Amino acid sequence: MKRWNIVITGFGSVGKQVARLLDKRHAYYKEKYKADVRLVGVARSAGGCFHPDGLSVPQWEDFAAQRQITESSFDGAAFLSDSNADILIEAGPTDIQTGGSGLVYIRQAFVQGMHAITISKGALVVDYAGLSKLAKQNNVMLKISGATAAALPTIDLLQYNLAGCEVRAIEGIFTGTTNYVLTRMMEDGLSHEEAIRDAQKLGIAEPDPSYDIDGWDTACKVTILANAAFGASLQLQDVPKTSVRDVSTDHISFWKQQGKIPKLIGSIRKTDNGIAASVELQAIDTAHPFAHVTGTTKAIRVETDVMGDLLVVGGKSDPVAAAAAALKDLEHIISR
């Protein structure tokens, strides 16, 4: 039986769900993969909790329940390094300017020969190329399902399922929060602010919900997918985007009159000049394949050369679903 030690960095809504699922699936991994998967460490912004034989559920629950951690000299990278883990699961904040702590942790993991599964997006947006090179140099895997719309299959669909064809374009509803906000405004007459508050209660909005509302979250996912699946070298600022911030009740009434439905749609297309990507608020017809993709549900439509067009609807945004997507990546690593 091979032992796999896991460290989770970032222990908020999603990180805790990863820990819960790891506990629930311990026997399943043993039986299916002959893998003894143990959560040995979890880190928050100012402290960590570690046990070399594996943390018990009460241990990590107590740590998560602490309101404030006060290890003034906490060094997350040193914590990760000292853990000697086999796999890092990164679920900290998404920092689109510098890559933030996620970038530091993933680099640290690779140079120490750990695989990395990332749910946060900042590191990938800032340095996908550098990270994938570093992973190859160290013969480890970089898995990114959680960061690329999580429960909605995107990266695996493009890299594995559609490997036998040329993918010419994709478009998708990649952010559950914006889809939820637009749906609640259209169907339930909620104000923008009320709908955002509800999305926050569901645990799916980014800590600063403007990241969702102003299109950054979709732009991050589009940038990462363009670079990872289309071989592009896009920067986040190369992706033009519209915000849903200014959607008013007047807009909602107008769209209703016209029989249109507003959706924030991210797209990537191969053109004669390279890869074009964008994030756009579109008022679509009721016949559009995304017309019935409502609430926190997401969707992707793919155009290929010889496999036709594909549509995947589902994979709602939700902390448990995001954790499960990260653990799909874990299964891919431990089953190699």
Ligand SMILES: NC(=O)C1=CN([C@@H]2O[C@H](COP(=O)(O)OP(=O)(O)OC[C@H]3O[C@@H](n4cnc5c(N)ncnc54)[C@H](OP(=O)(O)O)[C@@H]3O)[C@@H](O)[C@H]2O)C=CC1
């Ligand atoms: N929520 C969702 O449904 C989804 C979220 N994501 C992405 O997953 C990530 C986490 O989201 P979510 O769980 O909702 O966010 P939360 O805000 O609930 O949790 C963030 C966690 O990161 C910790 N943290 C902050 N800085 C550091 C640091 N330097 N080192 C270690 N930990 C740190 C925080 O610590 P502390 O507890 O001390 O504050 C907190 O535990 C985000 O990047 C988000 O974009 C992706 C898919 C879905």
Ligand SMILES: N[C@@H](CC=O)C(=O)O
């Ligand atoms: N804020 C995102 C969650 C993670 O990517 C969303 O609403 O889908």
